[in-house]
Amino acid sequence: MAGITRPTIALFPEASFGAALNCVGIAQALQARGARPVFICHPGFSGVFADYGFQEYQLPTAVPLSDDERQNYWQTFVKRHLPHFRLAPIDQLETYVAPTWEAIVETVVDAEAPLNDLLPKLRPDAIVLDNVAMFPAIANAGCPWVRVVSCAETELPDEAVPPYLSGLPADDAAGRRAFETRYRAAVARAHDRFNRFRAAQGLPALPAGQFLEPSPSLNLLLTPEIVRRERAVPLDPARYVYLEGCVRSDGPYDMPVFSPDSGPLVYLSFGSLGATDVDLIERMLAVFAALPARFLVNVGNLRDAYRAVPDNVHLDSWFPQPSVVARADLFIHHGGNNSFCEALRFGVPSLVMPYCWDGHDNARRAEETGTGRRLDRAGWTPSQLSAAITGLLADRGMRDRLQVNAARMAEAPGTERAAAAILALLGN
Structure with missing residues (x-):
């Protein structure tokens, strides 16, 4: 970080x-290394990052909505698409994928003016973009930007x-x-x-x-080695860094008392979005x-939708997921x-029941690599x-392989790899 203090x-x-x-x-890893991380957040995510102690800069919206109104909007959106989530990935393209890309492009257009107003005031030394589409204001901000591929590889x-979102074998x-x-x-319509x-x-x-180009500076992929794919054209290690996952630190979890309070623990x-499918979860x-x-x-937030809950089941609206997994x-x-x-970081088998987007790809990959199973x-x-x-x-062989992989992931946490790569970029 030559010449930079607390970037x-x-x-x-x-x-x-x-x-x-x-x-x-x-x-968290950047802060531990002396950097000053701040968050640019979309409407509806106010407080999510502040709860972890980080400063937030909220992007305004043309039509302000309360948290309840925004939650109702997304619940309505998902409920409208629940029948589409039961389709094969290729049949979701017209019904779900295309409308989603159109909504994403609309978000990019709406965010341009607020980002152009915010970024000169914020004057970041680098921007970490964890999105599936490019925001031109970020490319034009005059500082390095880092792409995070937090979807499937x-x-x-x-x-x-x-192909991305296909759930197909290679x-x-x-x-x-x-x-x-x-x-x-x-x-095609959204892409055009x-x-x-972009041209404007x-x-x-x-x-x-394609809606997002690789960063010319640094690209970070979450994909752990155990599920990594062989590529026809290998990624340049100078610009592409595999993180072996990127698991945050969360607080401890106090386990509820079950009746009977014994047996293996399964987390669902x-x-x-998927929590909206109450009928599925009740089944x-x-x-x-x-x-x-x-x-x-x-x-x-649909806890009240469930009446009779088995004694060996505990429902809640939120869990500190890494601590539970x-x-x-x-x-x-x-x-x-x-x-x-x-799941891979903690050596836990996955039962993947995908409904959309890259869930189809990860379900396929879990089966291909013996790290879990897919269920329609x-x-x-x-x-x-x-x-x-x-x-x-009961699959002891799978669990043993996963535990060996988990130990390897623990030795080089993805969060630390990401922070080191970002700060090395600034040092250069």
């Missing part, structure tokens, strides 16, 4: 808890890597062609608008279907009731990359879910 690092995660909490882990295209050439053709057609907006801000167009979380609770295990279940014997999740990496979100029977849970809990 200001602005972290700008997308409006999702996965990206937000991933950036919290990086910020498939976000970076390569001929030997399956060797399915016909499936790849079909998916890429439909993907580019489905997102995005490229026209002095940025070059991106290839069809489908993230803030799962009925299966849990007959299993000799204890279950912690994240139901978001560290004590679990099995993690049932939607395939979000943070959740997948946390809608088509399972009670006996299939029960067999998947009991089978993973």
Whole structure:
């Protein structure tokens, strides 16, 4: 950090808890190394970073919404798309993926003026962007920017890597062609608008279907070695750093008392969006009731939607997830990359029940690498879910491999790798 004292690092995660909490882990490591991390946050995330002791700079919105109004908006959005989450990944392209990209592009356009107003005042030494689309104001800010790939590694295209969001195996050439053709057609309108907006801000167009270019300075990938993919064109280690996950530090968790208070511990979380699928979780609770295990279940702010809860199940609106996963014997999740990496970091098998986005890619990868199993979100029977849970809990070989990997990840925490790489960039 030659010539720099306590550099200001602005972290700008997308409006999702996965990206937000991933950036919290990086910020904790940066702060421990003497930097000054601050957060640029989307509406609705005010207080998330302040709770961890970091300064926040909120982007204003044209139409201010209260926290309750914003929560209701997202619950309505997800409920509208619940039928689409039961479709195959390729059939979600027109119904869910394309509308989501259109909403993301709208967010980029709306954020441009506030970012252009904020960044000259903030004067960061570097900006850490954990988003799936580029914000031109960041590219034009006059300081290095760092891309964080906190989705699956498939976000970076390569001929030997399956298409992003497809859930395909790498060797399915016909499936790849079909998916890429439909993907580019489905997102063409959003992509055309995005490229026209980029051009107006002095940025070059991106290839069809891509919404974010690699950083010319530094790119950070969460992907642990145990699930890393072979690429036709290897990534340049001078610009691309694998973090072996990026797990934040959270407070301890006081385990509730179950009846009976024994048996393996299973943690279920489908993230803030997946928690909206109350019908699915209720079906799962009925299966849990007959299993000799204890279950912690994240139901978001919908706790009151559940009436009869089995004695071996504890529901809550929030859990300090890393602390809980560290004590679990099995993690049932939607395939979000943070959740997948946390399971790997603590040597816990994953039962992945994906519903959208890169959850499909991570579900496929869990099976390919023997780090977990995939189960269809809608088509399972009670006996299939029960067999998947009991089978993973009894798979000693999988658990042993995961424990060896967890020890390796613990030796070089991804948060520390990220902080070191960012500060080395400033030193150069």
